[in-house]
Structure formats: structure tokens, C-alpha cells
Amino acid sequence: xxxxxxxxxxxxKLTVSRFPYYLAYxxxxxxxxVLAVAHDRRRPGYWKPRTKP
Numbered sequence: 001x002x003x004x005x006x007x008x009x010x011x012x013k014l015t016v017s018r019f020p021y022y023l024a025y026x027x028x029x030x031x032x033x034v035l036a037v038a039h040d041r042r043r044p045g046y047w048k049p050r051t052k053p
Contacts, residue, residue, distance in 0.1 A: 011035065 014023045020040040024047055026033045036047035 015040075
């Protein structure tokens with residue numbers, strides 16, 4: 001569950017250029033919540049439990 005965001009989550013990823021990182025985030029009507037700044041090759045998906053209610 002992400003505080004302040006109701007309903008099903010559509011998690012998006014944005015790759016950080018020149019670095020092996022990405023941002024996992026949720027975009028709502030007027031808010032963007034960053035779930036993780038994650039390394040692209042280490043511990044994949046460690047942040048995914050953050051999206052479950």
C-alpha cells in the first residue's frame with residue numbers, strides 16, 4: 001500500500017541515463033510517489049512488496 005494513493009497501482013520505471021539505476025514510481029492525478037531508487041542489476045524487485053496492500 002502506498003500512503004495517499006488509493007486504488008490499483010500502476011508502477012512505472014524511469015531509467016537514469018549513464019548510471020545503472022532506475023526510479024520506480026506511481027503517478028496519481030496530482031502526485032508522484034517514488035517507491036525506490038534501485039540498482040538495475042542488484043536485488044531485482046526488492047521494492048515490489050511496497051506496492052501490496
